[in-house]
Amino acid sequence: MDVEILSRIQFAFTVAFHYIYPPLSIGIGLIMVVFESMYIRTKNKEYEVLAKFWTKIFAITFGIGVVTGIVMEFEFGTNWATYSRYVGDIFGSALAAEGIFAFALESSALGILLFGWNRVKPWVHLVATWAVFLGSMFSAVWIVIANSWQQTPAGYHIVGEGMQARAEIVDFWAMVFNPSSVDRLTHVWLGAFLAGTFLILSVHAYYIIKGRYVLLSKKAFKITLVVAAVCSLAQLFTGHQSAEGVSENQPAKLAAMEGHFEAEAPADLYLLGWVDKKNKEATGLKIPGGLSFMLDQDFETPVTGLNAFPIEDQPSQVNAVFQFYHLMVAIGMFLIAISLFGLWQWKRGKLFEKKWLLWTFVFTALLPQLANQFGWFAAEMGRQPWVVYGLLRTSDALSKSVQANQVLFSLILFFIVYFILFLLFVYLMNKKIQSGPESEIDFDQGSLNKEISEVISKK
Amino acid sequence: METFLGLDYPTWWFLVVGGLFSGYAILDGFDFGAGAWHMFFRKNSSRETALKAIDPTWHGNEVWLVIGGGSLFAGFPVFYGTLFSAMYTPFILFLLFIIFRGISIKFRNMEEMLWWRKMWDWSYSISSIMLAFLLGVVLGNILNGMPLDENYEYIGRGFFEFLNPLSILVGVTSLALFMMHGAIYLLLKTEGELFNRIQQFLKFGMAFFIISYIVTTSYGFFYVDHLLTVFEENQALFVVPFLVFLSIANVPRLASKKQYGWAFVFTSLTIALLLVIVAFELYPRLLLSNSTIENSITIYNAAASTKTLKIMMGFVAVGGPLVLLYSYFVYRTFWGKVKSDFESY
Numbered sequence: 001m002d003v004e005i006l007s008r009i010q011f012a013f014t015v016a017f018h019y020i021y022p023p024l025s026i027g028i029g030l031i032m033v034v035f036e037s038m039y040i041r042t043k044n045k046e047y048e049v050l051a052k053f054w055t056k057i058f059a060i061t062f063g064i065g066v067v068t069g070i071v072m073e074f075e076f077g078t079n080w081a082t083y084s085r086y087v088g089d090i091f092g093s094a095l096a097a098e099g100i101f102a103f104a105l106e107s108s109a110l111g112i113l114l115f116g117w118n119r120v121k122p123w124v125h126l127v128a129t130w131a132v133f134l135g136s137m138f139s140a141v142w143i144v145i146a147n148s149w150q151q152t153p154a155g156y157h158i159v160g161e162g163m164q165a166r167a168e169i170v171d172f173w174a175m176v177f178n179p180s181s182v183d184r185l186t187h188v189w190l191g192a193f194l195a196g197t198f199l200i201l202s203v204h205a206y207y208i209i210k211g212r213y214v215l216l217s218k219k220a221f222k223i224t225l226v227v228a229a230v231c232s233l234a235q236l237f238t239g240h241q242s243a244e245g246v247s248e249n250q251p252a253k254l255a256a257m258e259g260h261f262e263a264e265a266p267a268d269l270y271l272l273g274w275v276d277k278k279n280k281e282a283t284g285l286k287i288p289g290g291l292s293f294m295l296d297q298d299f300e301t302p303v304t305g306l307n308a309f310p311i312e313d314q315p316s317q318v319n320a321v322f323q324f325y326h327l328m329v330a331i332g333m334f335l336i337a338i339s340l341f342g343l344w345q346w347k348r349g350k351l352f353e354k355k356w357l358l359w360t361f362v363f364t365a366l367l368p369q370l371a372n373q374f375g376w377f378a379a380e381m382g383r384q385p386w387v388v389y390g391l392l393r394t395s396d397a398l399s400k401s402v403q404a405n406q407v408l409f410s411l412i413l414f415f416i417v418y419f420i421l422f423l424l425f426v427y428l429m430n431k432k433i434q435s436g437p438e439s440e441i442d443f444d445q446g447s448l449n450k451e452i453s454e455v456i457s458k459k
Numbered sequence: 460m461e462t463f464l465g466l467d468y469p470t471w472w473f474l475v476v477g478g479l480f481s482g483y484a485i486l487d488g489f490d491f492g493a494g495a496w497h498m499f500f501r502k503n504s505s506r507e508t509a510l511k512a513i514d515p516t517w518h519g520n521e522v523w524l525v526i527g528g529g530s531l532f533a534g535f536p537v538f539y540g541t542l543f544s545a546m547y548t549p550f551i552l553f554l555l556f557i558i559f560r561g562i563s564i565k566f567r568n569m570e571e572m573l574w575w576r577k578m579w580d581w582s583y584s585i586s587s588i589m590l591a592f593l594l595g596v597v598l599g600n601i602l603n604g605m606p607l608d609e610n611y612e613y614i615g616r617g618f619f620e621f622l623n624p625l626s627i628l629v630g631v632t633s634l635a636l637f638m639m640h641g642a643i644y645l646l647l648k649t650e651g652e653l654f655n656r657i658q659q660f661l662k663f664g665m666a667f668f669i670i671s672y673i674v675t676t677s678y679g680f681f682y683v684d685h686l687l688t689v690f691e692e693n694q695a696l697f698v699v700p701f702l703v704f705l706s707i708a709n710v711p712r713l714a715s716k717k718q719y720g721w722a723f724v725f726t727s728l729t730i731a732l733l734l735v736i737v738a739f740e741l742y743p744r745l746l747l748s749n750s751t752i753e754n755s756i757t758i759y760n761a762a763a764s765t766k767t768l769k770i771m772m773g774f775v776a777v778g779g780p781l782v783l784l785y786s787y788f789v790y791r792t793f794w795g796k797v798k799s800d801f802e803s804y
Contacts, residue, residue: 059565066518067561071554073528077543078550081612084543088536089763093771096529100778104522108785111515112792119792159764163610166536168764399544401613409618410551417555421562428569 004395006407007079010414012380014071016373017418021065023372026140026189027196028058029133031224036129040122050220051129052117053437054200059114060428062132064421066107071414079407082163083387083397089168090156090175091146098142106135137189144185145176150388151379152249154178158391167391183245184379187238190231191375194335194368197228202365203433205358213437218352225346229339235332240294246382247295250389251304253382256318257325258282258291260305267291267303272326275319280307282322315384325378331371338364461765468768469758472534473742475775479530481734483523484594484633485640485727490517492641494560494587495634496660497580505653506580507568511797512648514564519789521557522782533771537611537761538745545605545613546597549621553593560586588634595633599626602679602686602740604747607754611761614750625683628675635668636733639710640726646719648797665711672707685747689739696739703732 032054039047073095076084084092109131116125155174156167169175201224204217247254254260259275259282260267269291273284289299306314315321338360345351352358387394460467466474490513500506532539543550563583567576603625606614642661646654679686690696706729713722745761748754762768 063561063565066521067558070521070525070528070557073525073532074543074550074554076532077539078547079544081540081544084532084540085536088532088534088539089767092529092533092536092539092763093767093774096526096533096771097774097778099522099526099529100774100782103525104519104778104782104785107518107522108782108789110518111789115515116792169767169770172766172770399540399547400610401541401544401615402547403616406547406618410547413551413555417558421558424562424566428566431569 001404001408003402003404003407004398006404006411007398007402008394010407010411011075011079013411013418014068014075014414016376017422018065018068018072019372019376020369021061021068022136022139023188023192023195023369024061024199025058025065025196026133026136026192027194028054028061028200029129029136030193030196031200031227032058033129033133034223034227035220036126040126046216046219049216049437055113055129056432057199057429060425060432062110062136064425068418068421079399079402080387080397081399081401083392086166086392086397087150087388089166090149093169094142094146094149094176098139098146102135102138102142104135106132106139109135140188140192141185144188145178145181148181148184149175149178151184151383152178152180152245153388153391167388179249180242180245183238183241187235187242187375190235190238191368191372193231194228194235195372197224197231198335198361198368199365200224201228202362205361206433207436208352209355209358209362216437222346222351225339225342228335229343232332232335232339236336239329239332244295247303250383252306252309252314253321253379255304255306255308256315256321256382257378259318259322260291260303261307262305263308264302265305266300267305269294270322270326272330273322275322277318312385315382317381317384321378321382324374324381328371328374328378331367331374335364335367335371463772468765468772469534469762470743471772472530472762472768473738473745473758475772476527476530476534477734477738479523479527481731483520483527484730484734486520486523487517488591488637488730489513489641489644490520491587491591491634492637492639492664493645494584494641495591495638496642496645496657497584497587499660500653500656503576505656506576508649508653508797509645510564510567510583512645515793516789517564519786521561526782530771534763534768535745535756535758535761536763538756541607541611541613541746541756542597542601545615546600546621548618549593549596553590553597556586556589556593559583560590591634591637592630595630596621596626598633598737599623599629601746602629602737603683604685604749604755606750607746607748607756609751609754611748611754611756624678625675628671628678632668632671632675635664635671636726636730639664639668640723640730643710643714643719643723643726647723648795650796661714665714669707686740699732699736699739703729703736706732 032051035047035051035054038044039051076091109128112120112125112128113132116128120128153167155169155171155176155178157170158165159168160166201221204213204221204224207213207217208221243254243257246257255267258267259270259273261280261282266289268282268286268288270282271285271287273282273286275282287293292301292303293299295301295303306318342351342357342361345354345357383389385393385395387397462468463471493509493513497506497509500509559582563579563586567579567583570576600621600623603623608614639661642657642664645657646661649657706725709725710722710729713719713725743758744755745758746756748756
């Protein structure tokens with residue numbers, strides 16, 4: 001294998017692994033802030049117990065997120081030196097801004113969040129929790145801006161030629177608010193909220209099934225379910241915005257996502273299907289003219305297809321882009337359905353009575369994770385063969401001085417270390433969840449008493 | 460070229476990056492140093508105390524690495540690409556040890572089993588030692604220079620070229636320096652029997668540093684000709700090594716008087732002054748091409764556009780004080796000897 005494919009595998013692998021954790025931290029952070037704020041307002045101990053419990057889980061996801069994140073920053077230099085020189089002016093400054101304005105805030109406040117319960121006043125601790133959460137949100141801002149600039153470059157000009165060519169900033173705010181950054185940022189934030197909230201729903205559903213911390217878990221479940229429902233609905237909207245943006249700015253990517261080949265024709269919307277790039281056709285269950293309608297509210301509007309692009313400018317893995325995109329959308333729809341169904345059952349007072357529903361929530365925690373991964377796969381594979389859309393090809397972006405055996409060596413090391421890291425993550429998460437929030441007895445007694453009194457009052 | 464207060468923007472940015480990496484070396488330096496001593500503590504309770512001494516703040520310290528890296532990427536992208544790809548193997552190893560150090564601190568206390576704790580203790584300590592060493596190795600290679608072509612690409616080959624006498628010596632010296640620095644930090648955070656033990660360690664640490672510093676400096680003096688040029692051209696610069704000498708000499712003096720707070724100030728100052736020497740050695744160069752000198756990377760041919768440098772000076776002007784404020788607040792919260800009242804995760 002050559003350096004290019006090895007470096008691509010390594011970057012894809014390390015960034016995909018990294019992306020398990022920051023969305024969880026952002027999503028759990030949101031609910032942590034909610035619980036702790038409610039504790040400060042109501043002085044209800046239950047919220048304190050919940051906040052502390054989820055802080056423990058947060059500590060694990062945040063820790064792994066940080067160490068795997070530094071890897072990404074270094075890899076731009078080690079494996080993609082030509083890319084680094086080309087985009088340093090722009091991508092580099094977004095990365096530096098992330099460090100100064102976001103990462104510094106979350107990492108400093110983290111010390112107080114984790115170790116400061118007995119050291120600072122409760123409201124100071126709440127400020128620290130907010131700071132960690134907002135810091136992680138700001139991190140997402142700068143990282144998504146940097147990546148969006150790769151998708152839809154703006155506010156730059158190119159100086160120099162050949163190996164010396166570089167993109168330089170001419171308009172900072174045009175770079176920050178490039179055509180795709182706002183749509184993609186809201187989509188990423190909501191994806192993170194969904195990852196966190198569905199994990200919380202999963203764990204509390206599990207406790208309810210097992211009859212542990214029942215009262216506490218019901219409370220946590222209801223609050224989180226509301227947030228999850230709002231986020232999953234909003235995600236449909238941001239997803240639609242993003243798709244419209246892609247059709248305008250990256251038509252080759254949109255064509256790949258929908259398996260649309262004809263250069264100028266109304267495009268169909270596939271619910272599921274298969275793309276045969278060789279024979280330039282897609283087969284599957286479709287709504288004729290559906291994509292045209294989605295983009296322009298007219299079934300007849302022509303949409304630019306892959307044939308409009310020379311073969312060397314088309315994504316090579318069209319079917320993969322199609323499948324990842326469709327899986328992401330399908331998961332998004334399922335999340336809307338399950339959270340709305342949950343709300344409806346809550347209204348009927350039957351939310352916690354259906355075991356199958358609770359079990360469904362337990363396993364649904366995996367789906368937002370998959371949707372986040374698939375969404376990024378579709379976005380990044382759909383951008384190929386460009387690393388900076390229309391400007392710099394992935395094959396030109398490599399480090400010229402690095403050799404295949406070096407990358408193979410590092411790739412194997414990353415496989416081994418991340419495999420161990422993932423096993424530890426699963427093991428420790430399971431342990432924390434099994435041992436549960438503190439002071440089980442108090443609240444379960446409480447819940448027991450309350451349930452008994454409910455039973456009595458019903459009779 | 461546009462200037463600001465008499466200095467051009469690439470020079471300003473050179474100072475900013477230098478400041479950030481000095482901050483990083485001082486802050487994560489004592490974390491690495493504390494970690495390097497870790498296996499010398501026999502009792503579990505001592506190890507726990509030593510870990511608690513750095514646990515609330517090491518995340519904040521590592522931020523300086525992330526910001527330093529980002530500012531190098533943004534300000535001198537040509538240098539960033541060349542250095543990181545040329546030093547591929549040491550940087551990948553650095554990353555893996557950063558991962559192991561981080562998860563060792565996080566995971567150690569999550570299980571009671573003896574083997575579990577021992578395993579993470581070893582992993583934590585070895586990672587800390589290797590991180591200190593590898594930072595020095597990269598610095599040694601920067602001081603040494605490397606063969607570059609006309610596109611500023613590294614043209615050396617092979618897995619182990621990053622290991623040469625100078626880089627190994629600088630690596631050992633930075634490990635020794637951080638061990639001395641880390642021992643003093645631990646003295647500020649501990650008491651009782653452990654405190655007494657670390658006082659003994661500090662003596663070894665100071666001896667280890669002074670010996671390796673003398674050996675490294677002599678090697679540079681006799682065998683790496685270009686390191687002397689800057690001092691030959693401008694003899695007034697000899698004042699910096701003299702200040703380094705004074706700063707180092709103060710450490711054992713203050714340690715013998717048990718004024719560890721001040722000793723810590725002087726180990727920090729030593730780290731900063733040594734990096735000032737590095738800055739004089741390099742400026743305005745960033746990376747000497749020892750094959751063809753015209754291919755050397757300087758702050759001018761490596762710099763981002765003046766506009767970007769200006770924007771980032773703005774970031775630093777706004778964000779810098781904020782970062783210092785957060786750090787001040789966190790250190791103040793956990794000031795003084797380690798107490799057993801904080802919860803471990």
